Amino acid sequence: MNMFPYLVGGWLLLVGCLGVVRSRDLVHTVVCVSVAQSGTYVLLVAVGYQSGAAAPVQGEGTPVPGPVVDPVVQALTLTDIVVSATVTALLLGLVIQIAKLHGTVDPDRLNDLRG
């Protein structure tokens, strides 16, 4: 099955979104957002994969013969991971403040506006 890794990426994205929708705890919501973002890592790295190719790091001396996997999508994945980590940190900071202000982190009980 040649498109299986692509489907894994899409499945991770959707199952992460399902977790966000069903969440009863904001920390769980933040983790689900990270899971959904992980789908993009899998998709990107799968797009760049080539069967039998080496890692995109050349050896000392002469460059390796033969193909390497696509380094462009790997660099994009690195950017993706950094952004995901910063988003997670900011969201967790918000969750801490919500917990202090409202005394709960259940999104279904955060209905009333409060100044």
Place this chain on the structure above:
Amino acid sequence: MSRRLRLVVFGLGVSGIGVVFVLAALLIPRFGGGDHPYRDLAVPAAVARSAPNVVSALNFDQRALDTLGEETILLASVVGAAALLRPTTSEHERSIVAEDRILSATTLLGYLLLPVTLLVGLDVVAHGHLTPGGGFQGGVVLATGLHLLYVAGSYSTLVRLRPLTWYGIAEALGAGAFAVLGVSGLVAAGGFLVNMLPYGRFGDLFSAGTVPLLNLAVGCEVASGVIVLLAQFLAQALTVRATR
């Protein structure tokens, strides 16, 4: 919106995305194939600039402008988290923290591994253009390695050996150095973030032009940024309490 209705709406959206995604996956080049036009352009360009680690060459040379944006996002997020998590007017910071007893085996292992981890972090940053790694990865290793002080020792040890003001300054310097290197490329070679230094010999520590310098700037920024970030969360968990 009730939970049931929310799930129904979600189900409709997901089935739409699912169908479109599968259709797209059927039409893109098949998994594991040899058709990678960007790879065919990026690898020779990196090799021509004496950067064996092509991923680093991409991030710090060919896509350096993106990386400037990326590290600005990191800087903004650290500033944002620090602003969100600072003690409010109805809170105060305790100076004394109740310390739990730590197994002496944990202490021994932690203090043995602390220098090793820091050394590995420095190595990953310094050789980012030669071997797998780079500023982002090495910075995170350095920042989390420093927190072995907390795991093995105590919170007060960590606070004494971690002057936060300095790390704040180091973070700003790292982010600024990246921009300064970019502007010096503009002055010296006529393009922002142009790799204007000599490329050197393939595989040398001092090679690949500005790539190792940008790696160093990012490593400095990421390590300091993550330390400042983790400090805010640790303070929330351990020392910040509501004033009664």
